[in-house]
Amino acid sequence: MQLFYSPTSPYARKCRVVARERGLMADLTETACNPMEDPAELQARNPLGRVPALLLDDGMAIFDSPVIAEYLDGLGPVPALIPAAGSARFKVLVAAALAQGMTDSALLMTMEGRRPQAQQSPEAVARWRASILRGLERMTGHIEGLPGDLTLGHIACGCLLGYLDLRHGALEWRKGRDALAAWFEDFNARPAMRETDPN
Numbered sequence: 001m002q003l004f005y006s007p008t009s010p011y012a013r014k015c016r017v018v019a020r021e022r023g024l025m026a027d028l029t030e031t032a033c034n035p036m037e038d039p040a041e042l043q044a045r046n047p048l049g050r051v052p053a054l055l056l057d058d059g060m061a062i063f064d065s066p067v068i069a070e071y072l073d074g075l076g077p078v079p080a081l082i083p084a085a086g087s088a089r090f091k092v093l094v095a096a097a098l099a100q101g102m103t104d105s106a107l108l109m110t111m112e113g114r115r116p117q118a119q120q121s122p123e124a125v126a127r128w129r130a131s132i133l134r135g136l137e138r139m140t141g142h143i144e145g146l147p148g149d150l151t152l153g154h155i156a157c158g159c160l161l162g163y164l165d166l167r168h169g170a171l172e173w174r175k176g177r178d179a180l181a182a183w184f185e186d187f188n189a190r191p192a193m194r195e196t197d198p199n
Ligand SMILES: N[C@@H](CCC(=O)N[C@@H](CS)C(=O)NCC(=O)O)C(=O)O
Pocket: 006, 008, 009, 010, 011, 035, 036, 048, 049, 050, 051, 052, 064, 065, 066, 107
């Protein structure tokens, strides 16, 4: 399998962490690219032109990150990161969806900040920022409700927090959130997080 990624993409990082935690790296080649440069090899696999995109050995391409994560979770020897059924499954999927939505807001803020100032919308930025702050208030509760210590929910939340550190330090997400900060410090020390650290 071949994973197209960019080193700073939080969506791609989630899949790269899943692959490492699932013990799949012997079967996975990682190809770095910059989606903003419209690489033909990426667009041939994902017409949306976004990373991550996973190319299977039989030629099938899989995107986007939640689908790739689910595909990878079906492979490999170690216990699944997404429970098969029941409330445990949906706790994991909802925590992952929370992180995914917050990542969407954070990425939109990043992209907005790159536009000429006169074209930026302070109202839109305020809405994205507010959704991240509301998500942060609920994240610890979601993480504490997850089954076990390592699921897709943990990985998605960890990658989102890493992205806030990378691009949105001004949010100071740790302030007043000691429990979440302590959880992230531990999680961020995992080898899979260290190996995929964009800094
Ligand atoms: N919903 C997608 C989002 C992927 C995404 O937006 N990736 C960004 C990089 S962080 C990208 O490739 N952007 C290029 C573009 O939108 O043209 C996923 O979860 O995989």
